[in-house]
Amino acid sequence: MDLLNALVAFLNYVFVPGVAYGSQLALGALGVTLVYGILRFSNFAHGDTMAMGAMATVLMTWLFQSWGLTLGPLPTALLALPFGIAFAIGLLLFTDRAVYKFYRVKKAKPVILVIVSLGVTFIYNGVTRFIIGADDQSFFDGQRFIISARDFKAMTGLDEGLSFKTTQAITIVTAIIVVIALFWFLNKTRAGKSMRAYSDNEDLALLSGINPERVVMITWMIVATLATIAGVLYGLDKSFKPFTYFQLLLPIFASAIVGGLGNPIGAIAGGFVIAFSEVTITYAWKKILVYLMPENLEPSGLVQLLSTDYKFAVSFVILLIVLLFKPTGLFKGQSV
């Protein structure tokens, strides 16, 4: 019984949140890795692209809610998501035309584009706050739990409850669908293959008659879609606050680099590595250890390695370790 309780507590506090957070990071890291692979720079504006896409979705959700339009048990945000994606696509294509294209035509070196993207970050950041404000915004509605802790306890008779939030289920399901669709697109379709060809060798892609501007356009559209989905899922699961997206940039880049920048499979694996490291290191293990250890060996402290306030330190340390010892990442990426 103690073992079961320990297992349920582990699932409830570590595994399920870890998988949900990992899916969000993976979606974010996929966007970063695509820009790195195809447009050849680290896009620091990715976090704020997520914020912008999520903001548009939040505004549309509020509009639908004011009309009384809902999806029943599912959050209305899912209905607003396509509009958010459309907005993000428009925004990124406009930014590309207005900013990045200038440097691309001149074949500016990647480091220049990295700094350019930092400038774009600040503008997005300001615009988001200007429109929706810097505070927390709530836009979740519908049914909160698929299984609540209380129901689970009543069902199983265990002391520990396992709660499974609707948002966690949506996050995981959406992430799986998006990842499958993306891989199918990159490996099976003509447009996807042309993106890989362009990533591999720009000049030869040109000699094969692949239109570089079209590849860039498709890339930005996919990146906008991924960023908005990741941003909305994170916002639904936690809460929408513009600044958190800027902070998310660190774990997202850590995920992409751990997996190997430019490698989509690596981005997904990296997302889960970072998410689980963060959750396991900042979780107070006392609850689980109490079930597992003999009474006289029970820990007196919380057995929490690091306070949750320092969760970003985890990504940062992992990032440093990877860059020092295995700069190409777990899967063979293109960096270094």
Place this chain on the structure above:
Amino acid sequence: MSDPYGDRGNKDVSIGNPKGMGSEIPQRKGKSHPAPGGPFLIGDGMTAGYGNGPDILHDCTIAVDRGEIAVIVGPNGAGKSTGMKAVFGMLDMRKGHVRLDGEDITDLSPQDRVAKGMGFVPQTSNIFTSMTVEENLEMGAFIRTDDFSDTMAQVYDLFPILKDKRNQAAGELSGGQRQQVAVGRALMTQPKVLMLDEPTAGVSPIVMDELFDRIIEVARTGIPILMVEQNARQALEIADKGYVLVQGANAYTGTGKELLADPEVRKSFLGG
């Protein structure tokens, strides 16, 4: 001269991905217009250079006619590859014209030239290393909307080894096999003219002979071939027309046999 968009002094490759990055190609949005007469493909009186840099080609002319193999030879730095790139529109043309099949294509972008029927195999980075052999060929046929499976079968007939390796990443192949992939990729568009920049660079003599045989085979199907070659003697032997370039200008022009017999050419470029 400082380059405001370069990365002088930057040694950090963890935030950027310069691998596979393209070169600066002049933006062209022009159209072709008829210019009848002359050889099938000709770069006529080309004066050209990279970006804002100095002229590399000086009034240089290279041409190839139907059913011919034309070979460009010359010492290192003579502008052989540059001449090919200029014909393909990857350089800033300051003077001169490029004509293909009775049309002036000087103002066309490289993509539009591919659509007009030009196939180009560059000297280096001429395959997609991370993609399979078959995907490389598919990318070659990118501009084709019709069924290209019979063209692919023809390429596999020409280079049987590629058929065995079709699901292998092209970057894992040997030098000779890579060159076959590169030529195969260019053939996938069913080009009206094929331009090869040192197709035998870095391969062993045996493989070189085989590649030459294949190139002659392609030429026999009626595709004119314009080729840059380091192995001047061997290349001139199979050439209908030869160009010797020195410092970006035409030094000697003639049939392959004439050039091989010319004592000046022999002394300067063929080692006596």
